Amino acid sequence: GDPGQDYLVDALTDGLTTSLARMRDTFVIARNTAMTFKGKPVDVKAIGKDLGVRYVLEGSVQPSGDRVRVNAQLIDAGSGAHLWAEQFDTPRADLLQTQDAIVAHLARAMDLQLVQAEGARAKRTPAANRDAEDLALQCDAGTRKAGWIGKEADAAYALCDQALAIDPNNVRALMVLGTKFWLPAALGLSSDPKGDLERADRLETKALALDPDYAWAHVNEGVTLQFQGRTEEAVAEHERALALDPSNAAAAGGLGTAYIFLGQFEKSLEPFDKAIRTSPHDPALNLWYGQKAQAYFGLKNYDEAIELARRAIAIKPDYNQFSHLILVAALASTDRDAEAREALKRYLALPSTGPLKTIAAWKAHQMSPGGDPRFVEAEERMYDGLRRAGMAEE
Structure with a gap:
């Protein structure tokens, strides 16, 4: 006015x-x-x-x-x-x-909303008129709504398979389908993490060969590289995504995670803050708070780690395994042993915990991100906290 x-x-x-x-x-x-x-x-x-x-x-x-x-x-x-x-x-x-x-x-809000709106529009299209891009849009919208993992997400991923059967070069379907493989590997829920990461890498690499300017494919490739232990390459992929799309909160969050794997905990905080500011209602918000908690744990700021881990868990209790573990370890590291044992009990009762119930299982899962001494030292402190809270060694 x-x-x-x-x-x-x-x-x-x-x-x-x-x-x-x-x-x-x-x-x-x-x-x-x-x-x-x-x-x-x-x-x-x-x-x-x-x-x-x-x-x-x-x-x-x-x-x-x-x-x-x-x-x-x-x-x-x-x-x-x-x-x-x-x-x-x-x-x-x-x-x-x-x-x-x-x-x-x-x-960022429009990126989320337009995919959902177009996915819904495509779903209303008569079956005889569906093409690969319509199916890919439905797949993209469906997996986002389902949180990218679980039975509902698997049903949505099937639409990407259908899209690629019609058009093997559909870039959106290739990009989204990569998530089906790297995410379980990243969460420790895959029975073949090495193979799943290789499958994700092939899908995202093909998407980028077809469209080098597709920011989301750079994001997914960056995460895949992180969990293959190729962290410097992962940083470059997330930086490319942000150069193409400065509002891509997932790229900022991925960059923060890559810095953690490099042991650069202080440097990771700014990208996480950017992701949270840019998309305060994002489906991945719980992950950014949880990873920020991990950064503060690495910095030995346990009180901040506890607060952020609890915030992450409150948003989405399941599929937040690492936030639960950071909470347990940070509580134990501040001599709050009873709370740490209770937090561990809640973690072990989660249906999404999968095989990650022992320190040996977590060590095996965390080997892939790389061996930066600062990262390894923070991991050992976390395992010490888990032992103190009562997690089994093997």
Whole structure:
């Protein structure tokens, strides 16, 4: 409502248009055309028909003191239905910092929401008309919704297999299917971690050969390389992903994890903070808090590690094995033995714990990330804490 503040809206529209245009297979109307609707009554259905777009993102910015409030909503241009809405506040630093924070937050939200919306649209398409990309979109949306692991996720991954049967070069299907193999290996749930990581590597390498600018394929390849012990290469992959898509929170989180494997615990904190700031409601949020807890454990800041591990576990108790272990070890390292034993008992009762019930099993699982002395020292401290809490050696 203040014309004197319009420069901020203009800058955000410009930055957001650029960021959304980086998303694969996304057609985004140019900023100059979008700005012609500014401050006018909007008929979303008419805009969709006139410009040939499926979705409209609209919003407002309200500066107040040292804060900026952002309202945004995503609308289906065909039906006029509201698909998503969010209101959030951000500190009002200098213009560029404020703009970057808002654009990154909204771009990541759109990445999540548009995949879900397109997956749902593809699901409504008559079976006879489904093509590889529609199946890949449904696979992408379904696996995200299921948390990428479990029976529901496996059913979604089957759609990627169907997509590749139609088109072996479907890049989205290749990228998503890689997660089916690297994630169980990373979580210690695979019966053949070495083989599964090699399968993921082949899928992501093929995706990148077909589309070298696909940020998500760089992210998945980076994680795969991390758990193959090729950590320096993993750092390079996550940095490439961030160069292609600065709002990719998963790339920031992956970079933080790679720094942990290199024993650079202090350096890992900034990427984790960037991931959490960029996507505060992300499906992977529990992992970033858990890995940040691991970094603080590495720094011997056990109280912070305990707080962050508990936050991670509260978001998603299952498939958070390492957060549980960091909590146990940090409690034991601060002489809170009774709490540590209780935390270990909860961990061992988890259905997702799989074979990782002994120190020997965890040592075998953690061998692949590499042997940086600082990382190894932190791991040994964790095992000492687990012993103190009562975890079996073998």
